[in-house]
Amino acid sequence: MTARTLVFAVWPYVALAVFAVGHWWRWRRDQFGWTSRTTQLLERRWLAWASPFFHFGALAVVLGHVVGILVPAGATAALGLSEDAYHRVAVVGGLTAGAFMATGLVILVVRRLVFRHRLQAVTTRLDWVVYALLVVVVTLGAHATIVNVSGSFDYRETVGVWFRSLFVFNPDVELMGSAPVLYQLHVGLAFCFVALWPFTRLVHVWSVPVGYLVRPYVVYRAAGAGAR
DSSP states (O other): OOHHHIIIIIHHHHHHHHHHHHHHHHHHHOGGGOSOOOOTTTOOHHHHHHHHHHHHHHHHHHHHHIIIIISOHHHHHHTTOOHHHHHHHHHHHHHHHHHHHHHHHHHHHHHHHHTHHHHGGGOOHHHHHHHHHHHHHHHHHHHHHHHTTTOOSOGGGTHHHHHHHHTTTOOOHHHHHTSOHHHHHHHHHHHHHHHHGGGSGGGGGGGOOGGGGTSOOOOOOOTTGGGO
């Protein structure tokens, strides 16, 4: 088995299996630890800036990857969007989303350093591993986008096709192997991030209180209001 096969045909499935089983294990064994371990009460001024930048930027980055990798080029062409127009939108949108996410990430990291004595009780070594991995993955993605501003490398017909081939359990290793090293590193480390996810504070993503949108209003009354 070659290194290319190991990284682009075996590792993605291992990472996804760890992602699924890890979440199940975490929920069964550590429900009290299924939390973001918020630090808002310990420091909120910096967090008020970092959190929106990071979360909205990350959401935009994910949506951009979904369109760029999961949606075939033929689908956007059928909607009347030319490849050149798509590329311009992808570059501008991707760099903007990445800049937002990177800004939030930098503030979060610096915040942990500046207020380390105040936040050390809720900061683990794994938090720093996540930060470091995110910095590398985001930097590689942004660098790949900047280097490919001209559109000389068509990732939709290479990386995108390879990624979709994973879902039919027939990964086209040669397609991913022909991609520039920046893309290969970005993809390989992104799956490291996927495998690490269940064992970090990131599990709180799956506990978004969606029910709050449809729950009945809570009515507050002043003390003694019922007596009047």
